[in-house]
Amino acid sequence: MDDQVDAILQKYQRNKRFLVSILQDIQREYYYLPKDILKQVSQALDVPLSQIFGVATFFKAFSLEPRGRHLINVCVGTACHVRGATRVLDAIERETGIRPGETDSDLRFSLEAVNCLGCCALGPVIVVDGEYHGKLSPASAVEVLNGYE
């Protein structure tokens, strides 16, 4: 078994109660949930693979497909929505050529629309690799993306 996976499982004492946390740690490590690793998790925790698949597809934060080098989270919460988040999202879709939930072909960006990041006074907000960018217009959002290779 992969050392990293083993370390993650060890951290949670191979207890199936922590399935969601284990999947989160795996996703943090690999940026997505690789199929063969989920099989290892299934054996180690003695949880059917179908059940792991069920959990992995239920929660939005998990991806079964490889992700890009940079993750763009576009906030489409209410406050951002009334301040023009849709236009920002449109501009980003145009720039990257992908829609929320997708990854571009050269694995540069993955795009996600998230419901609220909790900094509503600064909307529209996007987060790229954990860095917050607030008060965006469609044009300035595209400029932000140009800063990531």
Next chain:
Amino acid sequence: MKFPDIQKRAQEEWKQLWEGDTPLILVGLATCGIAAGGNATMKAIEATLEKHGIKANVIPVGCVGMCYLEPIVDIIKPGRPRVSYCKVTAEAVPQLIEDYLVNDNPRRDMALGTYGDQTIEGIPKFWELPMLKPQVRIATKNCGHINPENIDHSIAKGGYSGLAKALGISQEDVIGEMEKSGLRGRGGAGFPTFRKWREALKSKRNPKFVVCNADEGDPGAFMDRSVLEGDPHALLEGMAIAGYSIGTKYGYIYCRAEYPLAVKRLNIAIQQAKEKNLLGDNILGSDFSFDIEIMQGAGAFVCGEGSALMYSIEGKRGMPRVRPPRSVESGLWGLPTSLNNVETFANVPDIIVKGGDWFAGYGTEESKGTKTFALTGKINRPGLIEVPMGITLREIVYDIGGGIIDDRPFKAVQTGGPSGGCLPANLLDTPVDYANLSKVGSIMGSGGMVVMDTDTCMVDVARYFLAFCVEESCGKCVPCREGLPIMLRMMEEITQGKGKPEYIDMLEKLGKDIIAGALCGLGTSAPNPVLSSIRYFREEWEAHINEKRCPAMACKDLIHYEILSSRCIACHRCLWACPTKAITGRTLESPVIDEIRCSRCGTCLTVCPARISPIVAFPGRQAAVSSEPDAVRQEVAING
């Protein structure tokens, strides 16, 4: 060490920090402050202090609630009152530090207000500012004033004295105090907290659990985030008191994954509380032990629902189950569980210290105490507020929020997020409490409050909330899984100009059926925004359907842009900027917009020289107005 000794030592350190000879600088570093550039401000402060050789204590604090003025920096210079400065960007830092700390110029132009009795001429008192004067801070009292990563700050400000007091009285007395306070669940439903605790205490089955719902999923709401990031110890203390009163040693916090900073600060807080024996085994030498574990969500709104949340903690898909039994009878692993929201817990310590009667002194007859709201949208002073129950919407929007941006007309305020409703201007004098909000067709909810002006389309907002619920529906029950998408399809057709007149009645009927038939809180409240929007803004719906026109000019398919050739200077900036190449024209001629290629992104409006404004948005489709001369068309554009 006994609690009074812990407290005494913390208070001495606190006094030294605040009243010593070294200047103290507080930097607002909650997520909102960081998003506004707070980290760069922090670095600039440290660099500037080093450059001038000034020794000062610089500490991060949470959010004081004035998000629109971030980054906020407070400077406490020895012998001077604490001064709060707003919009302190990294570029502004060197001059501010030099002016105030080196040259003793308090920079009245950047100052927001002073704290305490001592004042500085020309700077108002912080708590007298219009945004803050009507507010009462209980749950958020320490946010923005202490370092959330230092437990001693919390203890010095009274933290954990509620727990120490509770441990000295009986479980029933603690619950009795909660009963007197009249505190009701702040997560939205408003169930009396004391009743949950009493039922859990009386249950004979063991072990029991205390669970904190920090899965603040409502889009447009960030009250819990402010508490988690600004004063995590208030939550831990509240949970420990709950644990003591129901008789358990197990506590869980279920926090959404979108709040990484909150999780980090909670982990630090739990660690520090254990080191001081304020959590863990035999707390403060008593028989009571209590431990708290953090579980992170993974992006599912429905996990804010009690039973779904508990399945998620158990490592399963977070799908709600039929209730009853309520979670206090059968919760985590089928055992008695008391589930409360972050804000509810944050109110508990003060209720125990100051007494239930003190808390009940705020608010109205059946809605006691204060409530936090995340005030956002088209408002001049967005931010986090905490107000006594019973305050009117008008006071919140105009006195605290400072009215609508650019003095535009107020149109609606949305409370309760995707489960709530939009209230129009004639209901602005409605008092904000559980009963009155539900009477007018909305709910208190967890505290999101989004203000909308005449630029916001009520059909589009209702469609937005419904699309949110469709996306987040777990798929278990038929009314929610199948009914909501049918409503959404009709509403999408309406916003695209394909709506039929009978759709309004069909939406109302289907909405009521879904409310009656759905399984959990998500489904039974999802149609609310649509129903309240139809109830109060029916003419707007009719304009979309009958006239194919969006009066607010928000629905992309029901507006179009035109260039008025009489005003255009043919600079062609719009032509080059248009991302879809919808604008064409020959040199020295006014360009034209191809309506079919135009994506209505509005880029042309932003690049066009403002003073001549030849590009105008029109409600409705092109054919309706384009045959009219410019002057008439201009009139239509302005008046809708």
